Amino acid sequence: MSDEQEPGKDQKIWQVVAAIPPGKVASYGQVAEMAGLGRQARYIGRALGKLPRGHEIPWYRVIRSNGQIAFPQGSDIYHEQVSRLQAEGVEVVNGRVAMKQFRW
């Protein structure tokens, strides 16, 4: 058996995202490095878009490096992310997360 398994980058990413402690947030770039993808931050969003059904991945804890939500303001998905973040105790103002929750 050779091909043991492709760890599947997507799954690796989900694992990293799931490792984000509640009440905190991480940027795509941070997750990318933690997952070993390096600068491939864009892939993070793509992987999150491929999340399977019934997942327990806190995708909403992943935001841009500047603290902004990765979705256009006004979108349903945007409101959902903000709502979940606030539920975790994260301050979200004008689609931006307080810098405090950044340095974790």
Added chain:
DNA sequence: AGGGTGACGTTCA
């Protein structure tokens, strides 16, 4: 095999 794309990031104006 090639080209376009993107839940990003950084720099410039």
Added chain:
DNA sequence: TTGAACGCCACCC
């Protein structure tokens, strides 16, 4: 501070 343009690089068709 905000907005626009460019750069990166793997994935999909």
